[in-house]
Amino acid sequence: xxxxxxxxxxxxxxxxxxxxxxxxxxxxxxxxxxxxxxxxxxxxxxxxxxxxxxxxxxxxxxxxxxxxxxxxxxxxxxxxxxxxxxxxxxxxxxxxxxxxxxxxxxxxxxxxxxxxxxxxxxxxxxxxxxxxxxxxxxxxxxxxxxxxxxxxxxxxxxxxxxxxxxxxxxxxxxxxxxxxxxxxxxxxxxxxxxxxxxxxxxxxxxxxxxxxxxxxxxxxxxxxxxxxxxxxxxxxxxxxxxxxxxxxxxxxxxxxxxxxxxxxxxxxxxx
Numbered sequence: 001x002x003x004x005x006x007x008x009x010x011x012x013x014x015x016x017x018x019x020x021x022x023x024x025x026x027x028x029x030x031x032x033x034x035x036x037x038x039x040x041x042x043x044x045x046x047x048x049x050x051x052x053x054x055x056x057x058x059x060x061x062x063x064x065x066x067x068x069x070x071x072x073x074x075x076x077x078x079x080x081x082x083x084x085x086x087x088x089x090x091x092x093x094x095x096x097x098x099x100x101x102x103x104x105x106x107x108x109x110x111x112x113x114x115x116x117x118x119x120x121x122x123x124x125x126x127x128x129x130x131x132x133x134x135x136x137x138x139x140x141x142x143x144x145x146x147x148x149x150x151x152x153x154x155x156x157x158x159x160x161x162x163x164x165x166x167x168x169x170x171x172x173x174x175x176x177x178x179x180x181x182x183x184x185x186x187x188x189x190x191x192x193x194x195x196x197x198x199x200x201x202x203x204x205x206x207x208x209x210x211x212x213x214x215x216x217x218x219x220x221x222x223x224x225x226x227x228x229x230x231x232x233x234x235x236x237x238x239x240x241x242x243x244x245x246x247x248x249x250x251x252x253x254x255x256x257x258x259x260x261x262x263x264x265x266x267x268x269x270x271x
Contacts, residue, residue, distance in 0.1 A: 003047070006091050006098035008153045010051060011146065011160065013072040016063060017055075017124070018160060024103070024137045025052035028163040029190055031144045035162075038197045043250045045193060046186065050088075050099055054137050054163075057104040061124030065102075069126075074100070078127070082119040087127035105138070106130035133174040133221070137163045140212045165194050166205050166268070167213060173228035174221060181239070188232070188243035192257045195264045202267045209268050230271055233262035 007027070014021060023031055026048030032038055033045050055061065066076060069089050077099075078085035090099045104121065120129055142164055147157030163171075172187040179187060198205065214222055233240075236254045244252040265271060 003049070003098055004152055007051065009072045009091060010069075010074075010098075010100055011152070011154065011158055013068045013074065014053070014065065015158070016068070017061065017065060018158070020055050020059065020061065021053045022055070022138055022141045022161045022163055023051065024054045024134075024163045024168070025050070026190075027051045028137075028168060029194065031146070031160065031162045032142075032165055032168075032194065032197055034146065034150050035142060035144050035197075037201060039200060041193075041196060043247065046189065046246070049097070050101060052101055052103055054103045054105075054134055055123070055128070056138055057121060057123060057128075057130075064125035065123075066125035069100070076127075080119075082117060084120050084122050084127040086120060086129055089126070102126050102128040103131050103134055104128045105135040106132045107135070133171060136167045136171050136174065136213065136217065136221075139167050139216045140164045140208065164208070164213070165198050166208055169194050170213065170225050173225050173232070176228055176232075181242075185239055185242040185246065188239060188257070188261075189246050189252075192243070192252070192261055195260055199260070199264060202264060206268045206270075226269055226271070229265040229269060233258045233265070 022028075026046060027050075030045045030047070033041070066089075070076075072091075074089040074091050077088045077090050079088075080086040086101075088099045088101050090097050092098055102123075104123070106118065109118065118130060120127055122128075141161040143159050144162050145157050145159050146152040147154045149157065169191045172191055176184060176187070217225075236258050240258055241254045244254040244257055246252075
């Protein structure tokens, strides 16, 4: 089973909850390439085996997502000491298979009154991880249509919610200090590629930042985004050089990556 077939099974299983779930992470970037506003690029987006889905935890999740996933062949794999445990919903083997995980925002303290870490919750029968700075990925999501016309083997086209591309990029800067060096390098490449997809829309992205995204953030988060956007692309760093080496199907010039990102965020944020 290829990854598009596996992705189609996930979409079919979660169809009743399409209005509550937002595709984030690597698969949202891949879905961005299918948006009608996206520029047509001559390289493949970064691929990941995992599919991250986010949801607001203040809205009840009716029905049982776990049963729906099980009916499509997904198996729940639990790990860790959190209560409930962290869960991956696997399709195929542990080493080569496609899997989905569910995420929801962590707001406030990360420790419960009992002294336990507030890391997970149950919603709609599935175990979801609570992640700080996730809320921005639920702000003003875009719609991408998938189906036979773009290689996804579904009976008919389906509209999916995906993270707003600007929110996708800004969240990378909010979580930068928590990322490993390898993850940070990958994040820089994701940002560069996203700008290449939607760089012709800088005025619209600026308006989106000012009218929808910035108002949804606390002052401290806005300050972090602005500071990290400014500092990350001041000079060609080792992280930028390493990010430029990641793609195997193209050559990325580190200075081009730096200048492209710097210019885009100057226009969007008014730096």
